[in-house]
Amino acid sequence: MANGEEVSNKQVLFKDYIVGFPKASDMVLSTGTMRLKAAEGSEAIVVKNLYLSCDPYMRLRMTKPDRPSYFLPFTPGSVITGRGVAKVVDSNHPNFKEGDLVVGFTGWEEYSLITMTDMLRKIEHTDVPLSYYTGILGMPGLTAYAGFYEVCSPKKGETVFISAASGAVGQLVGQFAKLMGCYVVGSAGSKEKVDLLKNKFGFDEAFNYKEEDDLDAALRRYFPEGIDIYFENVGGKMLDAVLLNMKVNGRISVCGLISQYNLEKPEAVQNLFCLISKQIRMEGFMVSKYNHLYPKFVDFIIPLIKEGKISYVEDTVEGLDKAPGALIGLFSGRNVGKQVVVVGRE
Template sequence: MTKGEVVSNKQVLLKDYVVGIPKETDMVLSTGIIKLKAPQGSEAVVVKNLYLSCDPYMRSLLQKHDRFRFFPSYTPGSVITGHTVATVVDSNHPNFKEGDLVWGITGWEEYSLITETNFLHKVEHTDVPLSYYTGILGMSGLTAYAGFHEVCSPKEGENVFISAASGAVGQLVGQFAKLMGCYVVGSAGSKEKVDLLKNKFGFDEAFNYKEEDDLDAALRRYFPEGIDIYFENVGGKMLDAVLLNMKINGRIAVCGMISQSNLEKPEGVHNLFCLVSKQIRMEGILVGNWLHLYPKFLDFIVPFIKEGKISYVVDTAEGLDKAPGALIGLFSGRNVGKQVVVVARE
């Protein structure tokens, strides 16, 4: 590979808009070509992609636009995009040079030409795994940090519940809460994940929601005095049960609702009057609104990582051809921890 060379470029394309439960065959592996040279007169950057991030929000982009969307849909026949770690092959941008390691939004392909560089960031700490920039040091980490510390305004000793707690965001929220001296319980969908929450991430308790016939009763068992903070990743029946168990002046940070991802008609929530009767504050999180906190977040998180006070589990799939399956697996709970696809090793 030499700068300016025209090379083949494996890519993952959306075959057609998805209705219902997505399948691997909704995406197709194709091969295009790309010139490894940024166009003259532009501030574009050409990168070689190393790690791809699989994230729940991408499910909504596989279907036609709807009123709940906060990003535009993917276009059938076009390359899937997402958060990526990459190395710069060529650059006309003053902030990036050949050889720089970067993270941001690029295509699901071997090489990408980036003309919109507003979401491209240099990797600042190279003494931690590069894959962390798809998760703990990227959008997942900042989401957990802003959602918990800024939206939830936690206090020492409070009771915290996290659904989908072994995922990319949930595992971090639980550890942040423990660092603050909170009592922390998480729910997950398998014994392996429950054990991970208690034995690796230090949660006080955890339970498998699939083994609970009555979620309200399960929450009353773990929170006899009620929940101060709920970090919402699931929605539906779980949210309904949580509302019944919130304390007065409780806070709910809504990060996602993965149980609703593949439903053509989302489930209703019946206990919303608890927001009034218990004076609960419930607020959604879009990480793009918190990017100004990223330097502060790095100062907070990196020392904990280097001191071994925060753990992070990454579920790795090898090869671009594994990307469709890795993404689809999120919606059946197949992944354990943050799902990452390795395109090339640095």
């Protein structure tokens, strides 16, 4: 393929900055062309995209920032970018050759020219599903690993609560906690997801937060003696209720605040005084801080996958035309497990 031929290239373009909940119409399907040859003299590579990852943080890139942000916003009229799995078609880079499988930042399109190759990692283990590199073996997996083991400092026998627990990160945190001998409860937004947490992922308990009129009472029901560790994915009213139910010297790992991403004015958290009165450590983190742990993480997780000690659920859609709807679905809880878009196969 690396003969420089020009091919048709389906793409998903970002229309313009938005306020409030995103819509599929905020993204535009287009067809361009792509030359399957990296420019001479560059260290760029050309890839064929196979699997794309839909992640909640991408919503933050759809808003025009009014101050510096750690997420670069999308550029209106340009191809949406995100994490994905791809196969190298042509390379001028010494670390990548034609046929290599890579994971990292790529475009929401059939083929991409990648110049920022420092954001790519070559895939070494190909005896597991390639799509796993968008989730359990990708950013969500490392997020769960670092956020739980490094930030939460867990101990055997502790009580652990996880919000958005059936998502790409939460389902792993719960299983890590069970492997440590912790008591684990998760919240999710449907009966199907609650059943998944208890029957597939081995959570001790789980509840549908949409069916609870009083989140404080729900947490007291499942944690009569309080919560040692809270893995935060949601924010807002859930965080407020959790603060009331934390134990003294509890730890809160703040991974995401998905309930707040589409609000023009974020909800106020009322119970922050609990941080003082209960001597709680609450720490936000960026997974990029822990990229150096990725080899250690892979050595840890691959045997667990192969031995069937860790389960992982993906929600897969086929085709770039389904990508906008798949991304939007994250914010209404439509997906069950890690949301993946299949663009092509090897």
